[in-house]
Amino acid sequence: MIAVNPTLPPDTVVLLAADPDPEVRARIAQRADLGPAERRTLMTDPDPDVRLAVFLHPALSEEGRARIDYQVPMDHFFVHHPAPEAPRDPRTVRRDALSCHPLLRRRAAGDHLLPPDLVARLASDDDLGVRVLLAQNHPDAPASLLLSSFLEYTGPERSHLTTRPNFPTDGLAAFADHEDPEVRALAARAPEDEPTTVARLTRDPTPAVRAAAARPPIFRSPGWRHSSTTRSWPTMRRRTRLFPRT
Secondary structure, X not given: OHHHOOOOOHHHHHHHOOOOOHHHHHHHHOOOOOOHHHHHHHOOOOOHHHHHHHHOOOOOOHHHHHOOOOOOXXXXXXXXXXXXXXXXXXXXXXXHHOOXXXXXXXXXXXXXXOOHHHHHHHHOOOOHHHHHHHHHHOOOOOHHHHHHHHHHOOOOOHHHXXXXXXXXXXXXXXXXXXXXHHHHHHHXXXXXXXXXXXHHHOOOOOHHHHHHHHOOHXXXXXXXXXXXXXXXXXXXXXXXXXOOOO
């Protein structure tokens, strides 16, 4: 799409900001070279996706964002994504993490290099997306956050949370009778499992639960790694980017 061409001249950017196609306007709204007049126009665009796109523009202040009528999307996929080749500016990451707007905090939560004080702050954020993105992406995400994120988030790559280094094993036996089969499967990871519990899980109506219970204990640990490769188990997963690079 021409709207994402980095070599567009300024007059073309201005023209595309008024394009009748809202998808074009949304793409233009993400451009760093978007002028202040076009930003102000798109902040009141009739299309909510356009307003949401310009909301994330790095040139906007907290006060400017507060004037945009937008809704925080809860249907996004809160998944793991690889670290960018060039780390984000730590000052920008901190500004996003401290923002009153959850979309910016979500962007900060996905930063693999987030410092400990911001990890602690975002781990108790009131937005589910912030918490799950932190759990999915930060190497030091706390065990309590990993477990609560797994229990609350049911979207794509939910199982990736169980592969994180700090995912807990103690106390998981309590989920053996949970109504959600993915949560019941967690019980198979519990080191304190009674033989009767394991036996019951091997007869679970859901195949994935039976498979989890049938695995030898060494393969149930989130820290286990395949002996012939350096990849964590399970192997590579589909990556989904939630935000454009800034």
